[in-house]
Amino acid sequence: VGHRLYLGMDFGTSGARFVLIDKQGTIQAQGKREYPLLYMSEETMDWVSSWKKTLFSLLEDVPVSLRPLIASISIDGTSATTLIIDSTTGEPLWRPFLYNESCPDALPIVKSIAPANHTVCSGSSTLCKLVSWWNSDDSNKEHALLLHQADWLLWLLHGKLGISDYNNALKVGYDPEHDSYPSWLLSQPYSRVLPSVKAPGASIGYLQEDIRTQFGFPKDCVVCTGTTDSIAAFLAARATQPGKAVTSLGSTLAIKLLSTSRIEDARFGVYSHRLDDKWLVGGASNTGGAVLRQIFTDEQLEKLSEQINPMEASPLDYYPLHAVGERFPVADPKMVPRLQPRPESDVEYLHGILESIARIEAKAYSLLKDMGATQVDEVFTAGGGAKNRTWAKIRERVLGLPVSRAIQTEAAYGAALLALKGAQRDIDIP
Template identity: 40%
Template sequence: MSGEDGLVLGIDVGTSGARAVAMDSAGDIVATGAAKLAVFSGDHRDPLGWWKALQAALLETLATIAPARVRAISIDGTSGTMLPVAADGAPLATPLMYNDPVADPAILDSIAAHAPKESAAHGATSGVAKLLAFQSLPGVFRVIHQADWLAGHFTGLYDVSDENNALKTGYDPASRCWPDWLARTGARTGLLPDVLPAGAPVATLSPAAADAFGLPGDVVVVAGTTDGCASFLATSADRPGDGVSALGTTLTVKMLSDRPLFAPEYGLYSHRIGDMWLAGGASNTGGAVLAAHFSAERIAELSKTIDPATETGFDFYPLTKPGERFPIADPQLMPRMTPRPAEDGDFLKAIFEGIAGVEALAYERLVSLGSPRLCSVRTVGGGARNPAWAAIRERKLGVPFLPAKSEEAAAGTARLALSGARKAGVL
């Protein structure tokens, strides 16, 4: 069978469910599947629920393609979600999700004392904190990430991770190793998984997994990533200077860089993606500000009256309450949204301009910290569908706005599977 006939599978597992896509060698999605976690479990921390949702999404995808065409598979999970397992992968405790804090002050003090300031492992929700919380359980073989555990169901290996999931657990992506300081926190570093680059081939399917899904036994399982990195990769941004703005409840900007960026004062760190680095930050501005003043219907109505080529003359920094993370690190920063224009259309336009100004400042901040200059922007999230806002943003950022290939995180993970399949010589 020729390489053009081959397909790869990407799977995204989040807090609400699982999605799967089949992708051809040209990067086009040819089949999809989805399943809600709530159908299988009432608890988003239930690993069996994760696995059942994944199975359902994958089987739905496989039902519309020839499984014999599949060459590789890769999985992403929520960043920072961890669980302790026995050697056969059996969970030994309820997982701690990405936003579950570890409350033991001794653990947090030890991390603060030994972790370098630029490490992503600081804080009560870090992977290191979860390792320290789990490591004394009887029979623990490894403490691994959600994506590691799910991938283990396909390989039988529960001691392998990827560089992106490992970042918040203290992994050093620059030297590509678990650093010495981890042991000084009291962590049992022998419980940490081996780490491979995202997109690296791990192993072929176990016989049990091949039988369960009707897949060829030589399908390659590829090291995955986090859900956030997968969402970036899904857009097809792939060159230094390519930016992706997520316009949801908040504004998140990410850019590919030829060098790593670390700025803990902004909560900024870098994921290693191939030979490049993915850096980004999250602002408190975004769709939540719009929703605080207008309904979605009113925004759509008023947007039709906006001329995006002109300026209102207002200088807003739109926030719903005091405090900003990025591109200004100031927990006391006050919203700037006065004086309010008399007309609702002008007020909405001024908010659009203000958020676009924060977005432009965010990319400027990345450049000031060492990233390449911004070359292009792709947009995802609800705000991407407003033409007036898009035109205002394009004017303020001054770079081409390119279409996102996909907004599906599973598509980004499938791109990693494509990379791994090519490295393994199976596509």
């Protein structure tokens, strides 16, 4: 077959990106698009049309000369972004529910049918969105079908309605361990709108012929199931062995660890996504870069960090939060930020804050281990704080582990790796 390429697309919260890689994972082309502002009425954004337009804009952005080499395509979307469509036409029956939208009306109903502390027991879960729509729309629901954002965009490419992946389907209640919807969900009248579920990066079918010929993709180009945006970002770091982890140092501190065992603890907001025969365990603390930004400019952060000796432990013990309340690794909604006493020297102050955040990170990994996850042995870093080399050295000392910056952190790169996986799998396409 010769030289082939793999296309990943990420539909994130603020825009969409594509990354085209070769078999070695080297990027051959990439690009991004903002979502065009299309309106249904004066106030209501037409998200469905905007996403669709963006999808085809990204395909146009892929260099014409590289398109004939593309073997497979995959897409990630924002978790819990939900569409209710007509299963005969694919047209939306209802406006889409966005990832962060809450449906408090459905929460008591969902809590009454789901096991205690299940992932669906949150107002913004896909299941709450489904129940809220089911109870508010009086029209005929015979042909209704639920799809996640990534499923629907992939459908535009392959044309087979009703397919999702077990990462996107987790928040609608799918059980990835038993690879089925649980009986408490299947006994509900709305269970017939649920999509069928495959592993992420499984080939679904060939790219539709009209799209293929319009854009100049090859005849054997397959479309593969996707995942959620945060899982795609983890996949980008290529941390494929149990014990490898990614700490994201953005506005908040989020950790994700590849584990051989599944762990869940609603008190700490800890849960696991399936990745083939392993589990991706995640937790998020409210500490992180937002506090740093309240005190220092990014330029100050760089200058001051250069003057810190990372080999020396700071005696200052803070709990940097930008508002009251913490969830993980300490579950305390009333926790008060602690950033006192402030020394005269800003270098010492920053050293104390970076060291304290590193201690919280260490506590987070050790809590996951206590809960039964695989012990972490190497940490990759993503987010705005990843470029701080002094901080990485402080973290290596405090964690007692190798810490490095992840080479790739774009979710679109992770989606491209899923496309590569889908193309390499020997699955017969019906």
